[in-house]
Amino acid sequence: MALRAGDHSRVAMNGLKEKVLTLDTMNPCVRRVEYAVRGPIVLRALELEQELRQGVKKPFTEVVRANIGDAQAMGQKPITFLRQVLALCVHPDLLNSPDFPEDARRRAERILQACGGHSLGAYSVSSGIQLIREDAARYIERRDGGIPADPNNIFLSTGASDAIVTVLKLLVAGEGPTRTGVLIPIPQYPLYSAALAELDAVQVDYYLDEERAWALDVAELRRALCQARGHCCPRALCIINPGNPTGQVQARECIEAVIRFAFEERLFLMADEVYQDNVYAEGSRFHSFKKVLMEMGPPYATQQELASFHSVSKGYMGECGFRGGYVEVVNMDPAVQQQMQKLMSVRLCPPVPGQALLHTVVSPPTPSDPSFAQFQAERQAVLAELAAKAKLTEQVFNEAPGIRCNPVQGAMYAFPRVQLPPRAVQHAQELGLAPDMFFCMRLLEETGICVVPGSGFGQREGTYHFRMTILPPMEKLRPLLETLSQFHAKFTREYS
Amino acid sequence: MALRAGDHSRVAMNGLKEKVLTLDTMNPCVRRVEYAVRGPIVLRALELEQELRQGVKKPFTEVVRANIGDAQAMGQKPITFLRQVLALCVHPDLLNSPDFPEDARRRAERILQACGGHSLGAYSVSSGIQLIREDAARYIERRDGGIPADPNNIFLSTGASDAIVTVLKLLVAGEGPTRTGVLIPIPQYPLYSAALAELDAVQVDYYLDEERAWALDVAELRRALCQARGHCCPRALCIINPGNPTGQVQARECIEAVIRFAFEERLFLMADEVYQDNVYAEGSRFHSFKKVLMEMGPPYATQQELASFHSVSKGYMGECGFRGGYVEVVNMDPAVQQQMQKLMSVRLCPPVPGQALLHTVVSPPTPSDPSFAQFQAERQAVLAELAAKAKLTEQVFNEAPGIRCNPVQGAMYAFPRVQLPPRAVQHAQELGLAPDMFFCMRLLEETGICVVPGSGFGQREGTYHFRMTILPPMEKLRPLLETLSQFHAKFTREYS
Ligand SMILES: Cc1ncc(COP(=O)(O)O)c(C=O)c1O
Ligand SMILES: Cc1ncc(COP(=O)(O)O)c(C=O)c1O
Numbered sequence: 004m005a006l007r008a009g010d011h012s013r014v015a016m017n018g019l020k021e022k023v024l025t026l027d028t029m030n031p032c033v034r035r036v037e038y039a040v041r042g043p044i045v046l047r048a049l050e051l052e053q054e055l056r057q058g059v060k061k062p063f064t065e066v067v068r069a070n071i072g073d074a075q076a077m078g079q080k081p082i083t084f085l086r087q088v089l090a091l092c093v094h095p096d097l098l099n100s101p102d103f104p105e106d107a108r109r110r111a112e113r114i115l116q117a118c119g120g121h122s123l124g125a126y127s128v129s130s131g132i133q134l135i136r137e138d139a140a141r142y143i144e145r146r147d148g149g150i151p152a153d154p155n156n157i158f159l160s161t162g163a164s165d166a167i168v169t170v171l172k173l174l175v176a177g178e179g180p181t182r183t184g185v186l187i188p189i190p191q192y193p194l195y196s197a198a199l200a201e202l203d204a205v206q207v208d209y210y211l212d213e214e215r216a217w218a219l220d221v222a223e224l225r226r227a228l229c230q231a232r233g234h235c236c237p238r239a240l241c242i243i244n245p246g247n248p249t250g251q252v253q254a255r256e257c258i259e260a261v262i263r264f265a266f267e268e269r270l271f272l273m274a275d276e277v278y279q280d281n282v283y284a285e286g287s288r289f290h291s292f293k294k295v296l297m298e299m300g301p302p303y304a305t306q307q308e309l310a311s312f313h314s315v316s317k318g319y320m321g322e323c324g325f326r327g328g329y330v331e332v333v334n335m336d337p338a339v340q341q342q343m344q345k346l347m348s349v350r351l352c353p354p355v356p357g358q359a360l361l362h363t364v365v366s367p368p369t370p371s372d373p374s375f376a377q378f379q380a381e382r383q384a385v386l387a388e389l390a391a392k393a394k395l396t397e398q399v400f401n402e403a404p405g406i407r408c409n410p411v412q413g414a415m416y417a418f419p420r421v422q423l424p425p426r427a428v429q430h431a432q433e434l435g436l437a438p439d440m441f442f443c444m445r446l447l448e449e450t451g452i453c454v455v456p457g458s459g460f461g462q463r464e465g466t467y468h469f470r471m472t473i474l475p476p477m478e479k480l481r482p483l484l485e486t487l488s489q490f491h492a493k494f495t496r497e498y499s
Numbered sequence: 500m501a502l503r504a505g506d507h508s509r510v511a512m513n514g515l516k517e518k519v520l521t522l523d524t525m526n527p528c529v530r531r532v533e534y535a536v537r538g539p540i541v542l543r544a545l546e547l548e549q550e551l552r553q554g555v556k557k558p559f560t561e562v563v564r565a566n567i568g569d570a571q572a573m574g575q576k577p578i579t580f581l582r583q584v585l586a587l588c589v590h591p592d593l594l595n596s597p598d599f600p601e602d603a604r605r606r607a608e609r610i611l612q613a614c615g616g617h618s619l620g621a622y623s624v625s626s627g628i629q630l631i632r633e634d635a636a637r638y639i640e641r642r643d644g645g646i647p648a649d650p651n652n653i654f655l656s657t658g659a660s661d662a663i664v665t666v667l668k669l670l671v672a673g674e675g676p677t678r679t680g681v682l683i684p685i686p687q688y689p690l691y692s693a694a695l696a697e698l699d700a701v702q703v704d705y706y707l708d709e710e711r712a713w714a715l716d717v718a719e720l721r722r723a724l725c726q727a728r729g730h731c732c733p734r735a736l737c738i739i740n741p742g743n744p745t746g747q748v749q750a751r752e753c754i755e756a757v758i759r760f761a762f763e764e765r766l767f768l769m770a771d772e773v774y775q776d777n778v779y780a781e782g783s784r785f786h787s788f789k790k791v792l793m794e795m796g797p798p799y800a801t802q803q804e805l806a807s808f809h810s811v812s813k814g815y816m817g818e819c820g821f822r823g824g825y826v827e828v829v830n831m832d833p834a835v836q837q838q839m840q841k842l843m844s845v846r847l848c849p850p851v852p853g854q855a856l857l858h859t860v861v862s863p864p865t866p867s868d869p870s871f872a873q874f875q876a877e878r879q880a881v882l883a884e885l886a887a888k889a890k891l892t893e894q895v896f897n898e899a900p901g902i903r904c905n906p907v908q909g910a911m912y913a914f915p916r917v918q919l920p921p922r923a924v925q926h927a928q929e930l931g932l933a934p935d936m937f938f939c940m941r942l943l944e945e946t947g948i949c950v951v952p953g954s955g956f957g958q959r960e961g962t963y964h965f966r967m968t969i970l971p972p973m974e975k976l977r978p979l980l981e982t983l984s985q986f987h988a989k990f991t992r993e994y995s
Contacts, residue, residue, distance in 0.1 A: 022832045023734055023767045023804055029835055030671045038845050073622045076615030090590035092581045095853075102596070119572030124818040126569045138616055159824070161657055164846045170696075175526045197845040201668075240518055271519045288993050322620040324851030326657070336518045339525055349693040350660045354850040355820030356589075 005387025013147075036200045038193055044384030044443055045070055048453040063451030065485055069471045070453045072247070072415045079385060082320055084378045085363045088114070092123050092359050106204055106372040114359050121332070123355045129348035131329070132355070136364045139329055144366035146279075147294035152331060158343065159329045161353045163277045163314035166330035168198045170273060170310045173343060174239050174279030175202045185269070186236035188219070190418060190460035190468070192247045205235035210463060213420065216409045217251035221260045228268060239271040240264075245278040245289070248460050249471035250393070252287040252412040258295045262303055272309040278319035283390035283420040284412035293333055315360050317415065319385040322355065327357030327364075378454040389415070392473040392480055399481070403488035405495055415472050418457065421491060423467050427498035439467040445494060450486050519980060527842075532696045533955075534689055540939055541566055544949040559947030565967045566949045568743070568911045570817030571968040575881060578816055581859045582609070588619050588855050602868040610855050619851045625844035627655025627825070628851070631858045635825055644774075645792035651995055654839065655825045655857065656826045657849045659773045659810035662826035664694045666769060669839055670735050675919035680733035681724055682766070684715070686914060686956035686964070688743045701731035706959060709916065712905045713747035717756045724764060735767040738818045741774040741785070741826045741909030742954050744966035746889070747906040748783040754791045759797055768805040773824070777815035779886035780908035789829055803827040811856050812909065815881040823853030823860075877945070888969040888976055895977070899984035901991055911968050914953065917987060919963050923994035935963040941990060946982050 026034065052066050075081060085109060091097050091111030098108055111282065117134035130136065140439075143152035153441060160166035175183045183204040188403035201207045209227035211217040218233045219242070220404030231237045244253045254260075265272045271371060281290045293311055297304045315327035367382075368375040374479040393411035398409035400419045408419035423438050431441035439456035446469075447453050457468025475483055522530065541564075548562050564572065571577060580603060587593050587607030587842045594604055613630035615621030626632065632650040639648035653692035656662035671679045680701040683691045704925075707713040715738070727733045738757060740749045760853025761768045778785045789807050793800045811823035830834060863878075864871040889907035896904035896915045904915035919934050927937035935952035942965075943949055971979055985986035 020762075020765065020798070020804075022830075022835075023765050023836050024670060024830050026834050026838070028672060028734070029669050030840060033669060033838060033842055036845065038841055071622065073615060075618040075619075076621035078616055080783055081618060083618050086590045090586045090593065092590055097586065097593075097598075100598070102593075106635040119569060120574055122571040122577060123820045124570075124816075125572035126567065126812075126819040147560070161850070162847065166608070168846075172524050173529060174520060176524060201842070201845070238524070238648060266516075269516065269519050305518055307517075316622075320620075324614070324619045324848070326848075326850040334518075336521050339518075339520050340524045342522070342525060342529060345534055346529055346697070349532065349690060349697070350664070351658065352820070352822075354657065354822040354853060356852040357850060419728060475802035478815060489530050 006043070007440060027136035032201050032203045038197050042446060042455075042459060044440070045455060047444065047447060049492060051447070052184055053452065062449055062450065066356060066451045066476055069475060069477060069483065070297045070455045072317065072472055072474065073323050074317075074385075074415070075323065075448055076475050077472070078476050079474070080319050080381075081322065082378065082381050084368060084374045085320060085322065085360060086314050087374075088363050089356060089359055093356070095121075103264075104373045106368055106437070108376070109421065110366075111364065113456045118211055118355065123359060125355070126359060127352045127355055129350075129352050130155070131353060132358050132362075133366070135358050136157060136329075138302055138362060138366040139331075143291075143331060147291055148296070150294055150297045152293075154339075156332050157329055158332070158337070158347060159353045161328070161357070162316060162323075162326040163193055163275070163312040163328040163330075165173055165326075165353070166310075166312050167194060167273070167275065168330055169343065169346060170197050170330065170332075171204070171239075172346065173339060175204045176273060177236055180218075180236070182235045183239070184231045186224065186237060186240040187230075188241070188243060188249075188499055189455065190247070190470075191489055193244055193459060196240055196461075205231065206233070206238075207231040208461065211246070211249055211251070212255040213271055213409065213463070213466070216412070217246055217249040217255060217418075219257055221264050224261070224264055236354050237268075237270065239273055239276065239302055242292070243275040244292075245281055247278065247414050248416045249379055250409065250411040250414045250416050250418065250420040252282050252289065255290045255295060257288055258292060259299060262292070262299060265304055266307045272307065274280065274309060275319050276311050277314040279313065280386070281389065281415060282413040283386075283393045284410055284467050287412040289413070293331065296333065306334055310335075315357065315364055316474055318364070318366055319382045320360075321385075325357040325360045326362040328353075328387035329361065334375060355407045375418075389473065390476065392477060393417075395477075395480065396471070396473050399488060403491060406488060406491055411473060415474055416470050417473060418460070418468050418470050419482050420466055420468050422495070424495055424498040427494065430498065439469060442467065442494065446490055448485065450490055452483060452487055452490075454487075505527040522686065528697050528699045532693045534693050540936070540943060540949060540950075540951060543940065543943060545945070547925060547947065554935055557947065558945055559586065560942075562947045562950060563950055563975060563980065564843065564949050565969055565971060566951050568970065569743050569819050569909070569970055570813075570881075570970050571819065573968070574971070574972050576877075577818065578863060579965060580870045581816060581818065581856060583870075584859050585852060587857055588639075589852070591617075600869045601714040602864055603871050606859065606862075608875075610858055614851065619855060621851070621853055623848045623854060625846075626840055626847050627653070627849060628789040628854050630860075631655060631685055631705070631854050631861070632825075634858060634862040640789075643793070645786055646790055646793045648789075652831070652836075653825055653829050654818070654828070654843060655823070655849045655854050657853070658812060658822040659771065659808040659824040659826075660690055661822075661849070662806075662808050662824055663690060663769070663771065664877050665842060666737075666828075666936050667694050667700065667841065669835060670767060671700045673732055676730055676732070678731045679735070680731035682720065682726045682727075682733060682736040683948045684742070686740060686744050686953065686958055686966075688739055689772070689955060691737055691958075701727070703731070704957065707742070707745055707747070708889070709905065709959070709962070713742060713745040715757065717760050720757070720760055733766065734763075734771055735770040737771065738788070739771040739778055740788075742908050743774065744912045744914040744951075746905065746907040746910045746914065748778050748780065749792060753785045753905065754786055754788060754977070755795060758788070758795060758803060762803045768803065770805060772807050773810040773813050775809065775909040776882070777911060779889045780906055785909070787804065789827065790913055792829065799906075802830055804831055806831075811853065811860055813859070815878045816856075816860055817881075818856055821853040821856045822850055823857040824849075825857065830873065830874075831899040839899050841940065850920075851882060877978055884973065885969065888973060889913075891973075892967070892969050893978060895980035895984060899987060900983060902987055907969060911970055912966050913969060914956070914966050916962055916964050918991070920991055923990065926994065935965060938963065938990065939965055942983065942986055946986055948979060948983055948986075950983075
């Protein structure tokens, strides 16, 4: 565990100089950052894997990482077309190889033409390769039924994470009661809380309604806002749709209500839409904030500031390692947009292979292309399997007494609520652990299943959850869900 | 140009709501960031290129971008082995292809084995793939004559830029007179000034000695430190070696003196060594701060905190677009190191293709490998040509009256000093431009040559410089140098 502040004075007595950089002297904002998705549970999972490799006997033979939304790590195969194009871009000697379909070759040539020195090895302009920004604009237009998108409002990024932090960074200002407040959902994706801590902004929590399938309620937004106005200056509202960790897909009316609220209350909207391709439930559909905003007409369409984020990490492609993504800004002050451009230029540019991959995503094969059929089949297979897994997860959990799981309408996660017996809660508290952390740790030690406690995402006081991805392959997912349910029953008996 | 603060009130009178995010309300630290390498000169160069394409007549037929250290953008070919390995990693179907040498295939398999789901598309652990950190440690040991390196002290990053900003971020604390001060060289690489502005830390300038080939003088460090102690708390010292923009390579004695100074004054050392493979001058050799530190023995070797940065963007590989890099930390407080790990985990991981590329750099083919001969030949060819261009650049400039250029001992830039006639200086000031910005703009407009004014990097008051890369291909470099010298002569006549 971390050294306690003050401990190092002992070191100093040994005749050594104190370190310049210690827990006491380091950036206090960084020290305050918490990040559960890769926290102690994951470190312990790593250790257990090592022990298994060394032959240590365990009650399980394998650690299953259901803690992070990383499809390919769980065995999902990359989409062939994407990788063909990228291999050609990486090693253009292959452009003459007959092993690649003609449209992949054409595509790679088009990307390379747009690169400095016709190589992925050159820096791009900081906001990303112009061609790819243009194609991303066309993609957004198709998605939004023809509503125009301007490539100049699109900035490519190092995964969506980078773009989200960049926009938050622009928004942060003030001190004391004028410090920027940012409304984020609870439960949230902990990038938000971490970035706000690092930037020394005020995190303003609004709660999603678990009883109504994690719906977003404007009355709750209003409550959160009013309460926050006493001690900070709320200036932005973050929405994650489809939701992580909660898996809900927002209804169109809800999005309209949120936009009206943001407009009236003068909040900059940040729409995290990285799961826009991951919608499974019957009756659910993805509506982009941009489209709804534009269809609402003036003054919303002409004035409400919005940033919408997308990524190559999720969807059907699951290309997390490439760190590709973009943000589209709408109605942003042009002078601020220039500042954003400048800020991005300091880090030179997003990774160009990720940009190239994004290109294949925003501009996929069309029906007349030789790769179309295979691309389409692979894409559908991934999405259909995810839909089946979403359904199965909800089902199995809801059959288990003491576990209740909202429908996984979209994204890649279930966030079931678990009842924990009072004695287990008490025992956890004696150990200095959040009760659901205690539950998840025990689960990991006894079954090898790695999930993240709800406390890492935020939840209503006195409720307990865990987040599990639906990504393990079907043949592993079913036993995993059953083992987990059985463990919960056993845990409950043990502490009753 | 940017809107002035206050201008938007006019907009508000038109019945529109004011924007939430304006120059007035945005993060003031971000607003203060300056970044010359991609500043107005580069924007104008882009416009000129567009005009040329549209057939607008200019006194030149091509814009030559000598503004940024991007070798492949200037036509340098990627090293074959690197791209072969990477293509195999991207598209493992190729592993059975006879077109790839056996060692490239073995290498790709080794990298993929170390990736989640055996794919570049999975997130890696936040500090980078363990295998690659281990091989980076072996690389550092070979470089440093066997001095041990611990993979646990190596963090892979999104280019060196990312790692530099991360370490600075850890160091920033305090307010008013206790605010963190960071010593940086002048002239500097403007990432440093930009990051310090963004983080609201105090930039403490120490001047390199142009009269002694941009040497670093400890007396000057002491002057800068003493002066800074009045108004901030200096806690770190940045060194760029080989230097950007100045091209000097530090002597070993100088590095020893810097280390002693940092130790006595309790400064965290940041050694930017991204040009460690780029040393050309006879008698110059790269000495890593880590090696010198270790060879100095205790208390330096055991106590002095150091972070050393490296990148795949420079050297002989020039793979800027991949955004690969790493930092090695030495003698860092383990609790702080944990905090650094946590901070990196918020952004999930560095781009995995960049990590894979870094692997081939830290673990290049050895003499028994089939790819060795070609790899070695390509590497040498690149470095030999850079050395010839460094020599040529210095020579041609020093033949021009009114231009004086220190030897380009290393890195990829010349930073010549130019005499500008007083009337030109006055004219520039009337236009509200730095005199060397005026010179560079005129140069661009009349010759198509794009270089960056010295004012973007910092220089002694009353001196004028520009930074030019030595990267244009030989057949373009010579005429470029001559055109530039002639333009300077003409400019001088015009304003005399
Ligand atoms: C809601 C949400 N936003 C953003 C991200 C960041 O994704 P990336 O940076 O890989 O694009 C994630 C990743 O899990 C996420 O779940
Ligand atoms: C001195 C120095 N440090 C760091 C960098 C950053 O390089 P990258 O982020 O591409 O690794 C550069 C790039 O030009 C540089 O010149």
